[in-house]
Every structure is written in C-alpha cells, then in structure tokens.
Amino acid sequence: MPSTVAVVGGGYGGIGAARELDAAADVVLIEPRDTFVHHVAALRGLVDPAWVDRIFLPYDRLLERGRVVRDRAAAVDPGGVVLGSGERIDADFVVLATGASYPFPAKFAEADSAEAKARLRDAHAELAAADAVLLLGAGPVGLEFAGEIKAAWPGTAVTVVDPADDILAGAFPEEFRAEVRRQLADLGVELVLGTALTAEPATPPGKTAPLTAATESGRAISADIWFRCHGVAPATDYAFDGGLAAARQVGGGLQVTADLRLPGHGTVFAIGDVTALPEAKTARNASAQARAAAAGVRALIEGREPAPYEPMPPGIMLPLGPARGAGFSPATGVLDAATTAQFKGSEMMVGHYRELLGLD
CATH class of the missing domain: 3.50.50.60 (FAD/NAD(P)-binding domain)
Structure with missing residues (x-):
C-alpha cells in the first residue's frame, strides 16, 4: 500500500512538497484557503487592480493522484492531523508548511x-x-x-x-x-x-x-x-501532540534537524516560514526546502535515510x-x-x- 503524506499548508512550501510527492505517495494537502495566494505579487495587486485576479490561483490541478482538503489543522501528532471539523487524517508522514503571518497588504488572513x-x-x-x-x-x-x-x-x-x-x-x-x-x-x-x-x-x-x-x-x-x-510570526497555533510541542521555539518557529525533521520525530518534517532556520523567509527558500523534504520522505519510503538540507546561498x-x-x-x-x-x-x-x- 502506498504511504500517506499529510502536507499541512498550501503556501509556497506546501504546494512544492505536495507536487513533488504526488507520484510517490497518497498526498493530502490541508489548507483553509480556497485558492493558492501568490503573496509575492500582493503589493502589485494593491497598487494595480488589474493584478488582483492574477494572484489567486486555484488548487484544482495541482495534484494528479492526491487531494486537497479545505480545512485548518487543529492538532498535529506524528501519526496525522486533526482538522477543525473534527475529522482526522491519518498519515505515515507529516510535512508542516503552515507559513507565517505578516501585516496586510504583504499578506492577508482571509481564507475566502x-x-x-x-x-x-x-x-x-x-x-x-x-x-x-x-x-x-x-x-x-x-x-x-x-x-x-x-x-x-x-x-x-x-x-x-x-x-x-x-x-x-x-x-x-x-x-x-x-x-x-x-x-x-x-x-x-x-x-x-x-x-x-x-x-x-x-x-x-x-x-x-x-x-x-x-x-x-x-x-x-x-x-x-x-x-x-x-x-513576521510563524503560524504554529495548532496543538502539538505526541511530543511535537518540544520543537516549538520562543517566537513560534519550529526547530528542525539537518534534514528538516522535528527532533526525535523521524516522520515529521517542517519547511518554509514555519521553521526556526536562520534563513530569509522567502518563497525561494521555502521551495528549496520543499524539494529537500520531499526527497527525504521518498528516501524513507524506500528504506533510506534522508540527506541533509543544503541551504541556498x-x-x-x-x-x-x-x-x-x-x-x-x-x-x-x-x-x-x-x-x-x-x-x-x-x-x-x-x-x-x-x-x-x-x-x-
């Protein structure tokens, strides 16, 4: 049976990891927004209304095998995610990519x-x-x-x-x-x-x-x-169970090991703005971490150990x-x-x- 991977968060890191893993596992992307938001162009959308519709992109065609669940993560543990609706998504691997909040207009909190x-x-x-x-x-x-x-x-x-x-x-x-x-x-x-x-x-x-x-x-x-x-404020306000809470640092960022896993939890990865890595919180770096985490999940599925993440210059x-x-x-x-x-x-x-x- 293929492994199930729950990717929590549909921002830059989340869509990258979900897309990379779609062919290797049953991917469930959990995201409360009804579309992907291209926040890189948010300021352009503010000054030029012609851009507004261009920065909201549907998730419909992101995954060929997996699915997108529109809901928020209420709690996360090494074995899966409990949604705001109360439904539980059991998973063999979890990738936390919930990003961070930032003052409007660079980012917006609206899910609709x-x-x-x-x-x-x-x-x-x-x-x-x-x-x-x-x-x-x-x-x-x-x-x-x-x-x-x-x-x-x-x-x-x-x-x-x-x-x-x-x-x-x-x-x-x-x-x-x-x-x-x-x-x-x-x-x-x-x-x-x-x-x-x-x-x-x-x-x-x-x-x-x-x-x-x-x-x-x-x-x-x-x-x-x-x-x-x-x-900027990392979005880690969901409950952590099964010992995951120890990874949350002062300020909300998540501590990760060299291969982007939470310490002591071999099946839980974190990427993007949600991490406490000393890297700039950019779409570029989130995408690089998504590729590394996806490679790490594939390695574990195949019985190998993940390679360390190599930060971009x-x-x-x-x-x-x-x-x-x-x-x-x-x-x-x-x-x-x-x-x-x-x-x-x-x-x-x-x-x-x-x-x-x-x-x-």
Missing part, C-alpha cells in the same frame, strides 16, 4: 478569496486618495512597497522609517544596498533611518486620514495613510515597481534594474506558479 480581493480593492481606493504615505520598515517589503507606490502614483510622497541604521538587513554587499538607495532616491522615496516612531499612528493602518507621527529623533512626519511593513530579487529594482546573489553579483525587471519585476513570477499549479 472573494473577501481578500475585496479587501485589496478597498485598500487600493484608500491609497489612491492619499498624497503622502508613511511606511514602517526598511526591509524588502517596505522598500518594494515604496517602489510600487511610486510607480503607480509618482506624485505621492513616500517616507520609510526604520530604527536600523541602513536598509535591508542581511548578508548583502554594500554595492547592492547602494544601488537600491540610488533608485529609491531617483523615485523620490525618503528614508528616515536610525530612529523609530515614539508611538504608532492612532489611525488604523491602510485607512486614509491625516496624521502626524513623531520620531524618537524629534522629527514630525505628516502623512495621509500608513502601513506596517514588519512583524543568500540572494534577493527586489523589484521597485515593474521597471525598477535590484538583485544580488554570489553567483551573479549585483543585478541592475533591467535584469531585475526581466526576472521578476514585470511579471512577478506569476507564470512560474501557474505552471506549478498545473494551470498552463
């Missing part, structure tokens, strides 16, 4: 795609009415959002505030950061670094209303709308609107705006994920 689309369109109307935007966070999300706003509304003032002394924490060369700063300056984006707000604005994020925010350095920043662009592709941006990897060095737009900025990798989901 119609509700998520409506929220995006409402936020677009709010943002379009603003003359000045305040973004909190100078990481990849905050800077990409700044570039998208400027590409859509060049006359809108955009200010990015971050307590760090420089943009984009991580193992990137100064040449890359300098290129990003240069393009942001050309766009007219103002960076206020090395200081934080004394308090977040009283108005809700994403709602248009005049506001003035004070920084700890004594500056007052006026804007019409603000967004929070930091605050640090890299980034940061679009600043459809025609601008910069990238870096050790193999290529710094990538300019034209190259970044060619690989990611103009198409946002929609075609790649449509193909993965069997839609093209």
Whole structure:
C-alpha cells in the first residue's frame, strides 16, 4: 500500500512538497484557503487592480493522484492531523508548511478569496486618495512597497522609517544596498533611518486620514495613510501532540534537524516560514526546502535515510515597481534594474506558479 503524506499548508512550501510527492505517495494537502495566494505579487495587486485576479490561483490541478482538503489543522501528532471539523487524517508522514503571518497588504488572513480581493480593492481606493504615505520598515517589503507606490502614483510622497541604521538587513554587499538607495532616491522615496516612531499612528493602518507621527529623533512626519511593513510570526497555533510541542521555539518557529525533521520525530518534517532556520523567509527558500523534504520522505519510503538540507546561498530579487529594482546573489553579483525587471519585476513570477499549479 502506498504511504500517506499529510502536507499541512498550501503556501509556497506546501504546494512544492505536495507536487513533488504526488507520484510517490497518497498526498493530502490541508489548507483553509480556497485558492493558492501568490503573496509575492500582493503589493502589485494593491497598487494595480488589474493584478488582483492574477494572484489567486486555484488548487484544482495541482495534484494528479492526491487531494486537497479545505480545512485548518487543529492538532498535529506524528501519526496525522486533526482538522477543525473534527475529522482526522491519518498519515505515515507529516510535512508542516503552515507559513507565517505578516501585516496586510504583504499578506492577508482571509481564507475566502472573494473577501481578500475585496479587501485589496478597498485598500487600493484608500491609497489612491492619499498624497503622502508613511511606511514602517526598511526591509524588502517596505522598500518594494515604496517602489510600487511610486510607480503607480509618482506624485505621492513616500517616507520609510526604520530604527536600523541602513536598509535591508542581511548578508548583502554594500554595492547592492547602494544601488537600491540610488533608485529609491531617483523615485523620490525618503528614508528616515536610525530612529523609530515614539508611538504608532492612532489611525488604523491602510485607512486614509491625516496624521502626524513623531520620531524618537524629534522629527514630525505628516502623512495621509500608513502601513506596517514588519512583524513576521510563524503560524504554529495548532496543538502539538505526541511530543511535537518540544520543537516549538520562543517566537513560534519550529526547530528542525539537518534534514528538516522535528527532533526525535523521524516522520515529521517542517519547511518554509514555519521553521526556526536562520534563513530569509522567502518563497525561494521555502521551495528549496520543499524539494529537500520531499526527497527525504521518498528516501524513507524506500528504506533510506534522508540527506541533509543544503541551504541556498543568500540572494534577493527586489523589484521597485515593474521597471525598477535590484538583485544580488554570489553567483551573479549585483543585478541592475533591467535584469531585475526581466526576472521578476514585470511579471512577478506569476507564470512560474501557474505552471506549478498545473494551470498552463
């Protein structure tokens, strides 16, 4: 009899692992959303309503043999998953790929795609009415959002505030950061670094209303709308049984061994944003971990031990609107705006994920 694999979470890691294992096992993909959400293009969908429908992709053709169950995981143990409905999915292997939450609009919590689309369109109307935007966070999300706003509304003032002394924490060369700063300056984006707000604005994020925010350095920043662009939180709020709870670290991330299994549990893997691995939480890394975990499950099915996961070299592709941006990897060095737009900025990798989901 073929082994059963329960893949919990239908994000970047989950769809990758499920697709890889479909031919080798009976795969059950457990996901509360009614469609896959291509969050890589969420900010583009906010500034350009023509993109909204493109980032919600159905699961119908992802698996040829397996099935997708629309429900949430209420509890997980080494032998399977209990769903929110009370149904239990027994499994020989479990792959945890529940991802992480992040402030809107980079991610959205809505499980119903119609509700998520409506929220995006409402936020677009709010943002379009603003003359000045305040973004909190100078990481990849905050800077990409700044570039998208400027590409859509060049006359809108955009200010990015971050307590760090420089943009984009991580193992990137100064040449890359300098290129990003240069393009942001050309766009007219103002960076206020090395200081934080004394308090977040009283108005809700994403709602248009005049506001003035004070920084700890004594500056007052006026804007019409603000967004929070930091605050990732691993989604591990389901119950862990059978000793799995010991893997949950402070902050919610799951400890994994070198081959991506939970310590002491040879049939339970974790991948993507849900792990406590010291890697950037990106779709690229989640997909790489999905391939490694799937290979590990196949090895165990065949009576072999999984190989260690080999992290990908640090890299980034940061679009600043459809025609601008910069990238870096050790193999290529710094990538300019034209190259970044060619690989990611103009198409946002929609075609790649449509193909993965069997839609093209």
